[in-house]
Amino acid sequence: MRFDILTIFPGFFDSPLRESLLGKALAAGHLDVRVVDLRGFTDDRHRTTDDRPYGGGEGMVMKPGPLFRAIEALRAEPPPPRVVLFTPRGRLLDQPLVEEMARWERIVLVCGRYEGVDERVHRHAADLEVSVGDYVLAGGETAALAVVEAVSRLLPGVLGCAASARRDSFSDGLLEYPQYTRPADFRGWRVPEVLLSGDHERIRRWRRECALRLTLERRPDLLAKADLDAADRAFLRR
Ligand code: 6GU
Numbered sequence: 001m002r003f004d005i006l007t008i009f010p011g012f013f014d015s016p017l018r019e020s021l022l023g024k025a026l027a028a029g030h031l032d033v034r035v036v037d038l039r040g041f042t043d044d045r046h047r048t049t050d051d052r053p054y055g056g057g058e059g060m061v062m063k064p065g066p067l068f069r070a071i072e073a074l075r076a077e078p079p080p081p082r083v084v085l086f087t088p089r090g091r092l093l094d095q096p097l098v099e100e101m102a103r104w105e106r107i108v109l110v111c112g113r114y115e116g117v118d119e120r121v122h123r124h125a126a127d128l129e130v131s132v133g134d135y136v137l138a139g140g141e142t143a144a145l146a147v148v149e150a151v152s153r154l155l156p157g158v159l160g161c162a163a164s165a166r167r168d169s170f171s172d173g174l175l176e177y178p179q180y181t182r183p184a185d186f187r188g189w190r191v192p193e194v195l196l197s198g199d200h201e202r203i204r205r206w207r208r209e210c211a212l213r214l215t216l217e218r219r220p221d222l223l224a225k226a227d228l229d230a231a232d233r234a235f236l237r238r
Contacts, residue, residue, distance in 0.1 A: 042065075086111055175215045
């Protein structure tokens with residue numbers, strides 16, 4: 001899996017790509033992340049990437065020239081990539097989209113700035129527009145990191161335990177059940193007895209019911225799409 005991140009802030013990605021799970025996965029060669037400086041595709045002495053909006057108004061707009069040249073240069077390298085443009089008007093990122101992206105061999109992530117990217121880039125250079133939520137970021141860089149991290153943890157070898165990627169929150173469309181570790185009594189708050197029982201069937205059922213209850217209370221919108229069996233539906237009807 002290869003990511004090319006196109007940005008005017010290449011330094012933004014230095015620490016995130018060195019630290020933690022992502023850093024280990026890169027060092028181990030499970031994925032390849034290349035950060036590409038958009039300014040390398042400018043054509044003026046000041047390396048200008050934005051300009052004033054036609055029609056007037058606040059803020060600056062990213063010029064089409066550098067973005068088209070950079071994207072064309074990246075498309076010319078094999079294997080052919082999908083080109084994702086980050087924008088608040090894009091398709092909302094969710095786990096099904098992350099799972100689909102994890103099957104793509106190569107992704108170019110284009111970090112736009114919030115004020116805007118020339119519409120011709122949206123229309124004629126990107127394959128897909130993605131948003132990471134209904135709030136406003138200054139630019140697509142944080143969104144790009146979210147995608148790289150969410151996709152990477154699904155790749156073979158990236159997580160210590162492949163099962164934990166499949167089993168966790170959202171893989172079945174439900175919120176995750178509560179987790180506890182030692183001590184069994186922390187400041188008088190005890191770990192639920194069932195988890196100390198050693199009865200794996202009871203534990204499995206308790207966890208499933210917690211996940212169902214949490215999802216019903218906090219994210220009822222997720223239940224419609226969740227992967228539920230007859231026992232789950234019976235529990236929710238109680
Ligand atoms: Cl992809 N970009 C910006 N600038 N803001 C966002 C976003 C993207 N997704 C949510 N908010």
